[in-house]
Amino acid sequence: MRILGISAHYHDSAAALVEDGVPICAVEEERLTRRKNDAAFPLEAIAWCLDHAGVQPEQLDAVVFYEKPMLKFERILTMALRAYPRSWASFPRAMKNELGNKLWVKGTIASELGVPSSRILFTEHHQAHAAAAFFASPTRRAAILTADGVGEWATLSLGRGWIDDDGSASIELRRELRFPHSLGMLYSTFTAYLGFPVNEGEYQVMGLAAYGKPAFSDQVRRMVRRTPDGAFALDLSYFEFHEGARRSFSDRLVAELGPPRHPWDPIDPGTAEGARYADVAASVQLVLEEILVDLARSLHRETGLEDLCYGGGVALNGCANARILRESGFRNLYVPSAPGDAGCALGAALYADRLHFRQRHRAVPDHPYWGPEIDANDLARLAGEDGLEVEQRAREVDLIGSVVDELAAGRIVGWMQGCTELGPRALGNRSILAAPHDAAMRDELNRRIKYREEFRPFAPAVPIEHAERFFELPPGGARLGRFMSGVFPVRREWRARLAAVTHVNETARVQTVERAMAPRFHALLEAYGARTGVPVLLNTSFNLAGEPIVNRAIEGYSTFLRSGLDVLVAGNALVRKRRRVSAKPEEAVG
Numbered sequence: 326m327r328i329l330g331i332s333a334h335y336h337d338s339a340a341a342l343v344e345d346g347v348p349i350c351a352v353e354e355e356r357l358t359r360r361k362n363d364a365a366f367p368l369e370a371i372a373w374c375l376d377h378a379g380v381q382p383e384q385l386d387a388v389v390f391y392e393k394p395m396l397k398f399e400r401i402l403t404m405a406l407r408a409y410p411r412s413w414a415s416f417p418r419a420m421k422n423e424l425g426n427k428l429w430v431k432g433t434i435a436s437e438l439g440v441p442s443s444r445i446l447f448t449e450h451h452q453a454h455a456a457a458a459f460f461a462s463p464t465r466r467a468a469i470l471t472a473d474g475v476g477e478w479a480t481l482s483l484g485r486g487w488i489d490d491d492g493s494a495s496i497e498l499r500r501e502l503r504f505p506h507s508l509g510m511l512y513s514t515f516t517a518y519l520g521f522p523v524n525e526g527e528y529q530v531m532g533l534a535a536y537g538k539p540a541f542s543d544q545v546r547r548m549v550r551r552t553p554d555g556a557f558a559l560d561l562s563y564f565e566f567h568e569g570a571r572r573s574f575s576d577r578l579v580a581e582l583g584p585p586r587h588p589w590d591p592i593d594p595g596t597a598e599g600a601r602y603a604d605v606a607a608s609v610q611l612v613l614e615e616i617l618v619d620l621a622r623s624l625h626r627e628t629g630l631e632d633l634c635y636g637g638g639v640a641l642n643g644c645a646n647a648r649i650l651r652e653s654g655f656r657n658l659y660v661p662s663a664p665g666d667a668g669c670a671l672g673a674a675l676y677a678d679r680l681h682f683r684q685r686h687r688a689v690p691d692h693p694y695w696g697p698e699i700d701a702n703d704l705a706r707l708a709g710e711d712g713l714e715v716e717q718r719a720r721e722v723d724l725i726g727s728v729v730d731e732l733a734a735g736r737i738v739g740w741m742q743g744c745t746e747l748g749p750r751a752l753g754n755r756s757i758l759a760a761p762h763d764a765a766m767r768d769e770l771n772r773r774i775k776y777r778e779e780f781r782p783f784a785p786a787v788p789i790e791h792a793e794r795f796f797e798l799p800p801g802g803a804r805l806g807r808f809m810s811g812v813f814p815v816r817r818e819w820r821a822r823l824a825a826v827t828h829v830n831e832t833a834r835v836q837t838v839e840r841a842m843a844p845r846f847h848a849l850l851e852a853y854g855a856r857t858g859v860p861v862l863l864n865t866s867f868n869l870a871g872e873p874i875v876n877r878a879i880e881g882y883s884t885f886l887r888s889g890l891d892v893l894v895a896g897n898a899l900v901r902k903r904r905r906v907s908a909k910p911e912e913a914v915g
């Protein structure tokens with residue numbers, strides 16, 4: 326049975342193909358169209374998935390869309406009517422931008438793919454999040470928590486999933502919170518207030534929070550009233566997003582917290598204004614964590630289960646994830662590599678397979694590498710055309726030796742291996758790597774390649790068997806770090822030696838690398854450790870500011886040429902930048 330899952334028309338469109346219960350491939354549309362956060366109907370991603378699997382559209386047993394358009398329409402119409410007449414101006418915009426495409430999605434799928442409408446199915450949005458989190462995890466019995474901005478109505482759901490001995494699967498979402506009461510919208514509102522782009526700038530809020538103190542937490546708690554059942558309700562007098570206004574927060578929120586930051590204003594936590602922004606970020610981060618920990622705790626008490634599968638865009642908040650793991654009582658916390666809407670393409674397909682068609686559960690390979698595979702020959706050809714010397718290393722040990730030489734000498738390496746990651750994080754297949762030791766390297770990376778704000782930290786990668794030596798991991802922390810889903814303290818004695826990846830509050834969003842999941846990346850880390858005594862590398866996504874993560878060799882090569890990368894590796898091919906300065910004129914070929 327072949328099932329194609331699709332997410333589209335909100336943020337990060339994606340497609341995924343599941344065959345006989347096992348994912349074959351999945352990719353975000355942006356990686357192929359090269360438009361960051363591409364939300365269009367994912368024609369390229371679908372075409373690639375079908376082509377990769379050698380499947381014709383008519384061979385698909387089902388195409389599953391990751392939410393129910395009519396329910397979403399009902400929500401937008403209801404909210405517009407509730408806020409009438411203030412909302413009326415924005416309603417046509419919402420219809421056109423957010424919803425128009427989705428309402429006709431069945432027609433789009435039928436016409437673009439030539440699939441009869443009887444084979445087109447819809448999951449509820451949080452069912453897709455739940456399935457992505459539960460079915461891709463290695464557990465057979467778990468509590469489930471999903472939290473995002475909003476899908477149709479639900480913004481948060483709590484339940485459980487289980488797989489019986491005969492392989493039949495169940496997901497039961499027992500409770501939900503409904504729009505406009507939403508943790509994702511709360512955090513996005515503060516993202517906008519702090520002058521960052523919504524749906525992208527949430528990482529900046531989390532990074533900035535480390536510079537502040539939660540001095541406004543009482544004010545934020547007033548905006549998010551807790552309810553006796555451990556949930557919450559937003560005090561809507563502080564918010565305007567639910568009324569379709571152009572601004573998501575109200576004058577009352579500004580009266581409590583002070584003027585919002587203009588996106589173009591620089592942030593310097595050393596100034597009074599910058600410190601206030603950092604305090605606001607720390608405050609909303611704290612309140613978010615408190616609510617999530619309480620919800621997870623109550624879910625743990627209620628289910629008595631050891632494992633929690635957690636999905637939805639809020640699950641990208643690694644600081645909150647670490648607290649959930651430490652404080653909720655769950656032994657394991659499983660967050661998929663793509664907990665946000667892109668992962669719903671895979672979640673929707675798995676949901677339909679297990680719960681609509683009642684197929685037996687089959688274990689989902691436990692890795693994030695579902696996209697197109699790198700071709701070393703492409704890099705060799707491109708670099709060769711430009712007259713650059715290409716070193717093809719037949720033996721992996723030689724390739725790794727050369728890369729370790731470069732990293733140990735302080736050079737910055739673009740590293741492309743295997744298949745592209747599904748999800749927003751580079752996990753060693755489309756990564757920029759560098760030595761993690763000196764803060765100067767962080768500044769160098771920002772100056773030459775990433776151009777990020779100083780308050781956004783870079784992440785370390787470490788072989789999972791060495792992780793405890795460098796980082797203070799709670800039980801289950803190494804597992805949570807597999808897809809870089811948790812932020813943990815760097816051990817005191819290593820902070821000076823890991824300065825480029827240690828955030829201002831002495832934490833790091835560590836990736837714990839398993840040999841079985843990423844053998845070549847693991848071997849590189851081990852070899853770097855053998856050389857330097859510290860098997861840790863700085864690992865940041867391989868892209869320039871404003872661009873999607875690279876996918877094919879040509880994008881890596883173009884990024885290499887346009888940035889301060891010193892070395893580019895694709896598969897077993899290695900290219901070095903020409904050195905422009907040389908003592909001997911005949912060597913100055915650049």
Ligand SMILES: [Fe+2]
Pocket residue numbers: 450454473474475476637638665666
């Ligand atoms: Fe979502």
